[in-house]
Amino acid sequence: MRNRFVVLALVLSAAVVCMAQEHSKLSPDLARVAQDTDAPVNVIIQYKHAVTQKHIDSIVNQGGHHLRTFSVLKGAAYSVPRRMLASLESDSEIAYVSPDRAVTATQGPAGQGPSQQINDYKLQAVGGAYLQNAGFNGAGVGIAIIDSGITDTPDFHGGAGPGPGGSRIVYSESFINGPRDDVYGHGTHVAGIAGGNGSQSSGLYAGVAPSVNLISLQVLDKTGSSTSSTVIAAIERAIQLQSQYNIGVINLSLGTAVVESYTLDPLCQAVEAAWNAGIVVVVAAGNDGRNNSANNQGYGTITSPGNDPYVITVGAMKTENTQTRSDDQIASYSSKGPTMLDHVVKPDLVAPGNEIISVLGHGPLGTKYPTNIVNRNYFILSGTSMAAPMVSGAAALLIQQDPDATPDKVKAKLMKTANKSFPFSSVATDPATNISYTSYYDIFTIGAGYLDIWDALTDDDWVNGTALSPIASCNARTGVVSIADLAGLNVIWGTNVIWGTNVIWGTNVIWGTNVIWGTNIVWGTSTMTGFNVIWGTNVIWGTGNPAGEVDLVAIYGEQ
DSSP, X not given: OHHHHHHHHTTSOHHHHHHHHTOXXXXXXXXXXXXXXXXXXXXXXXXXXXXXXXXXHHHHXXXXXXXXXXXXXXXXXXXXXXXXXXXXXXXXTEEEEEEOOEEEEOOEEOSOOOSSOOOOOHHHHTTOTTTGGGTOSOTTOEXXXXXXXXXXXXXXXXXXXXXXXXXXXXXXXXXXXXXXXXXXXXXXXXXXXXXXXXXXXXXTTOOSSTTOEEEEEEOOOTTSEEEHHHXXXXXXXXXXXXXXXXXXXXXXXXEBOOOSOTTTOHHHHHHHHHHHTTOEEEEEOOSOTTOOXXXXXXXXXXXXXXXXXXXXXXXXXXXXXXXXXXXXXXXXXXXXXXXTTTOBOOOSEEEEOSSEEEEOOSSHHHHHOGGGEETTTEEEEESHHHHXXXXXXXXXXXXXXXXXXXXXXXXXXXXXXXXXXXXXXXEEEOTTTOOEXXXXXXXXXXXXXXXXXXXXXXXXXXXXXXXXXXXXXXXXXXXXXXXXXXXXXXXXXXXXXXXXXXXXXXXXXXXXXXXXXXXXXXSOXXXXXXXXXXXXXXXXXXXXXXXOOOOOSOOOOOO
């Protein structure tokens, strides 16, 4: 990991490199914790070498408690008295220590939906309405839904489902000591978008891959909350079950604030382990695109682990309740890049995520928002949580088509074939507050474009190498922003391969208007405050989260 970090640093300024070399072993948020008390704090310790009993005994002998050892990291989770933090920083065996951070679902209830059957155009928007007629349904491929669990409804039965009673939920496990059911209502909705067959609606509300097998790994509790260590444990289990259930995709419709570089973040390291094991990892971008608390107009608000360059990070679009996608617009709450600290170009692409109808599961969401219930069996939710499983289902179809496809090939195909026809800008008004938000269709808002499943399946270009998301760099003197791969290691973005930069991103998205790099529009302030939040060297290895704590709850859908 350290070698890749050195490569990444080459595209940043010299000042940033110097500061990065001097970072503390304690994460910025952990370094702020009072260290003169015996009050416990849960931490994740990453070691320089594989965890041994000697490492565990060392922590226990100082008054700590061992909670879990990870196979996907050289690390373990502990509860330690805060007075121990100083000794952890001085331990030569320890590489990095971070708190076991809170993780939350990246969804919010949609606008007031009618309690009756309404239209659903998510598949039409992404060219997926006729996939089953062409034989693409995800059969035989497994998607691990790391969420709040999945309620086993008729929409998850049928096809070649090997689960009990013909269910395509072939494996369920709780990492929060909960029942093998949806304790919140979020996971069932997500699973329905990726792999529901719409049997309770005569197919009207079917998901992208209606014959896919589902692996339910429950990490979110009845409030939609979890911890990094719990999510890492579930990712670890998905890797262990990969061969048994042919798991090709992990869906993570959850996130937490970016506090350190992805090269240090244990959650990012876990998703990279899954990716390197051959599993496509799809992550919601976050719902903080309206956050202007740092005068940055919502830029730099991608959440972890969506900030990792390996994974496919997905933003949310609005279908406008029409069959055509020509009038579709970005959801103004969809988080925007570049990522804080590392400046990775995110999101990678966008997909329908606003007012999405999917399966209603058990849990409090249906009770809390009864007007969002459709036909008693389905429910409306909005957020990048809903956009991510659209892409997870699409990834499963590509794997069904080509079982040997690598995660990099799947990512490259989806990005290269994403539709790149967008307006210059759009304005959305939140009906709850009557506040209007203007969105610009730049690379940090819509990535490589709008998911197009049919074009991805029919594209026959040769793909080789890696598909890491590139890095954005800024000239501090001129304010000009450009993108580059990781010092030539990423062949997908190179100029001498089959796809040049313009093919992946599209000339209108990246170079077309000067708006993309115009500081008075993209960064939203003539005082450069927002610009400095994202690009200023004082925040690269600062002591806090420059964009503020990311709010991932109760983002209402737009009308």
